[in-house]
Amino acid sequence: MISIASPEPAKPEISSPPPPPPPPSTEPRVVFRSKLPDIPISSQLPLHTYCFEHLSKFSDRPCLISGSTGKIYSFSETHLIARRTAAGLSKLGIKKGDVIMILLQNCPEFAFAFMGASMLGAVTTAANPFYTSAEIFKQFSTSGAKLIITQSQYVDKLRDIFSKENHPVLGQDFTVITVDDPPENCLHFSVISEAKDTENENEISRVSINPDDPVALPFSSGTTGLPKGVMLTHKSLITSVAQQVDGDNPNLYLTTEDVVLCVLPLFHIYSLNSVLLCSLRAGAAVLLMQKFEIGALLELIQRHKVSVAAVVPPLVLALAKNPMVEKFDLSSIRLVLSGAAPLGKELEEALQNRVPQAVLGQGYGMTEAGPVLSMCLGFAKQPFPTKSGSCGTVVRNAELKVVDPETGCSLGYNQPGEICIRGAQIMKGYLNDQQATENTIDIEGWLHTGDIGFVDDDDEIFIVDRVKEIIKFKGFQVCRFCTQKLTINYDGSLIMMEGQLQVGVIANLLWKGPILHQPRLSQNINLLGKRDFHGELSRLRMQRMDERVTSLLLVLWILQRNNVSVSN
Template sequence: MISVADHPVELDTPKPDQLLSPEPTTDHIFRSKLPDIPISNHLPLHTYCFQNLSSISDKPCLISGSSGKIYSFHETHLIAQKTAAGLSNLGIQKGDVIMILLQNCAEFVFAFMGASMIGAVSTTANPFYTPNEIFKQFKAARAKLIVTQSQYVDKLRDTNNVDNDENFPKMGEDFKVITIDDPPENCLDFSVLSEANENEIPQVSIHPDDPVALPFSSGTTGLPKGVVLTHKSLITSVAQQVDGENPNLYLKHDDVVLCVLPLFHIYSLNSVLLCSLRAGAAVLLMHKFEIGALLELIQRHRVSVAAVVPPLVLALAKNPVVAQFDLSSIRVVLSGAAPLGKELEEALRGRVPQAVLGQGYGMTEAGPVLSMCLGFAKQPFPTKSGSCGTVVRNAELKVIDPETGCSLGHNQAGEICIRGSQIMKGYLNDSGATAATIDVEGWLHTGDIGYVDDDGEIFIVDRVKEIIKFKGFQVPPAELESLLVSHPSIADAAVVPQKDEVAGEVPVAFVVRSNGFELTEEAVKEFIAKQVVFYKRLHKVHFVHAIPKSPSGKILRKDLRAKLAIAAAAQTP
């Protein structure tokens, strides 16, 4: 069962901040240019997403990029119901957690929505994780079942050495594994779910504050933590984007929305899948990114809405093969997960001049969307290049001085904070981390530095938080540092980001060797590579005599980043 520290979120008139200045100051609250709307966040998520099913039942809902198979909205809903019954038949009850360890595919959707229908919770995980990473999340979430592909089953077989825990549950004995293709030994076929009797779904009472999704995020710092997103959280976030007479993200019934970003990431799960289900748009599922296949599918299926991340934008903007394909169907390009530079935005504009290009900004803990380009609206507003839009409707945003907590006005850079019903309920079983992120007035502190200009547009300029963003994926330095210092030849270590044209940022380590030990860069990189997913691997190792730290022992990451910047400048012709 899921339990979190209770942090109620309200949208009442804000109270004055507890400022350090001698006189209280009224908060500068920023709101959307779009009016607030009624949101049906009293419903369960699956009911909300399929609320318009009767009028779109025969429309394409899911399109498999690999097989070409198309599921209508009726078929998608029916198979999700069958999956719900199948999960119940296997003993999954309200509050239980299932792990979805899949690349993008229709079964991901069936499992996620089916779990919602019985009040269960889905924790989504990257199938490219190492066994250690998978089982850390599995154990923290207390999952009871894994839905995956046969190619990943070997990662689940031997858990004897995970965290050196001899009592860790064993596959086939203590937890079930269901594969969407030919099941290996001790695994069940997905048909036990998808062919169950939909009339056998148990009747459960689902409260808006019940959890439905449990993605893992490193937050502003530290190790990955479970983010408890409720039915109310996700419905509010989806509604903020696609509901109302003038939705912020206008999706039409004849739209085909590209889903190449992984569904285990909240950006794709929310802004692509759930928004499309709610709006009645078709979702084109690609299980992995390959530029030629991507372009061919865009051309064949006449993709009209493309959700992307900066590395994908880079490929579309600069790869010469793009010119061989017809991209004229694309009307919207939404970039998220990491900041998109103005130069790259303009380069892409040359490829798809007919499309509206813009950015959204979010974090997992915020449900995830904080802001979005109003150029995507049904009745669009003019937007600025480099902006990540304006705050979503039915929410409040403020910018504070990171040192004093004082609220700042227009064009003043500070930490961005968001308040609304879309934010997380809290971190899983971590009241301390929750309290450090959501204050007593319900403001979620993002750790990002930005400002709001005179037109209400938000610009991100820096990060307080330490998380490295590799192609939109989170790389927590603390996780890599913990692994590094576990090496017998390493006395101390620090990991910081280095700018990279393709990835945005890459992790670079500064390492102090233990006395008397010889250690090479390749040995350090190999040591880490064996234990982490590909995007967390070190790209460079610098050996130093000491890690710069403050008197309190905090790593002075700015000093290390400055060293990298100086070295990069010295190499520039």
């Protein structure tokens, strides 16, 4: 069970009533709204009902395409397997308010499990399978998860941490389900996805879900501090999806003919919301890739005629600069949506040269905001002109303001300040952290992002800075409190040690060698206080370190520039 704040974290409440309306404010302020008109939103429905509301219109159309196997699931098959998964989870004891953890790379089972949990009134917390054992355990225990769905290759990580004294016992205190051959004391995903239990299916149909009940629990550092559970409700996710794909002139125009690329991880709210949920609602097919590899990506785009690509700047860089791109036909791409980090003008132009027929634009989001705050209107059914460097305009059915960080006063056009957003799409609050919630959402319901930006004369939003406590690197957050110790081993492995949370994410993105949990006793490189990174790089290469050192040293440089401890 979950609540915004509870004196007893072991028994959080999931169905607490919505907060009272804010008192009227006497402060004169400038409020920015979308150029698109507000629309009716079916926010009283459960999320799964909303996403499959138009199922009959495209039941036989492709819904999920597995890039690794080529298997295609229609919308009717996806809905059926999700219902069976819900029945299977119910049979294992999962009920309304319970939390399940999905620890998977992109695959159809992710969608089946997420939607199945929604049908039960359960909550999903998704985690990066490349996290360390300690990071996984932290999210598992904080969320109160009762079940983990993962791949067999990650079970050893679970055994490492859960075998410790006083920790829950795998297979006894909680259930582990794998989507491939299950190791000892684990179940196969088919146990839940092929469940044909009329009694449990009838029980599912009787579950009463309040729009303010949480359905997703991603973890985010917010503007400062350690990662916290972000409670996104049925209403907030429905509102966010509707703001993008509903209405006569949707901001993100998707059709039943579209194939949407899903290479960004579904455990990231950007991909879960703007790719999976938006596609389910609009009837577009989702092409699932487990990981980014440029050759496989290009081949799949060409084979399946991908028309919409949700990307982040590193992926844009690969598409814009890699010579392999010239060997493939990318003419099917009509929209490229970049998010998670700013995209420079040079990269925009380089990618536009590769896919001149496509509309390239950016969006701006934050997990706590549901997550989309703004989106390029060039993606609309009746598109507006795009502007380089812009994150688009604020989504419809929402309000945005820019405030002076020192005084809190509202600012007008072309005046940089902190971006604030208000609307039904924002989070319910942080799990069991009332203080952090109050620090982020003020008494009038405005969510303070910690991002510095401005709105120009055309209502376009530009982000120019961030709160100093958070470092954003390639779309991932690093908070200074999370970085304690980091060592590079001479053989190209990276040593992860206690206290590292977000650094582990960055390291796994950049480093292809093994992740070790204990430092080796020799040949370790102490980077404490070292500023001559070019000299250090040369020395490392003499020890036969490869080019990946460049990227890791860049991370270390970013951390040290922000006074983050990087030591042996």
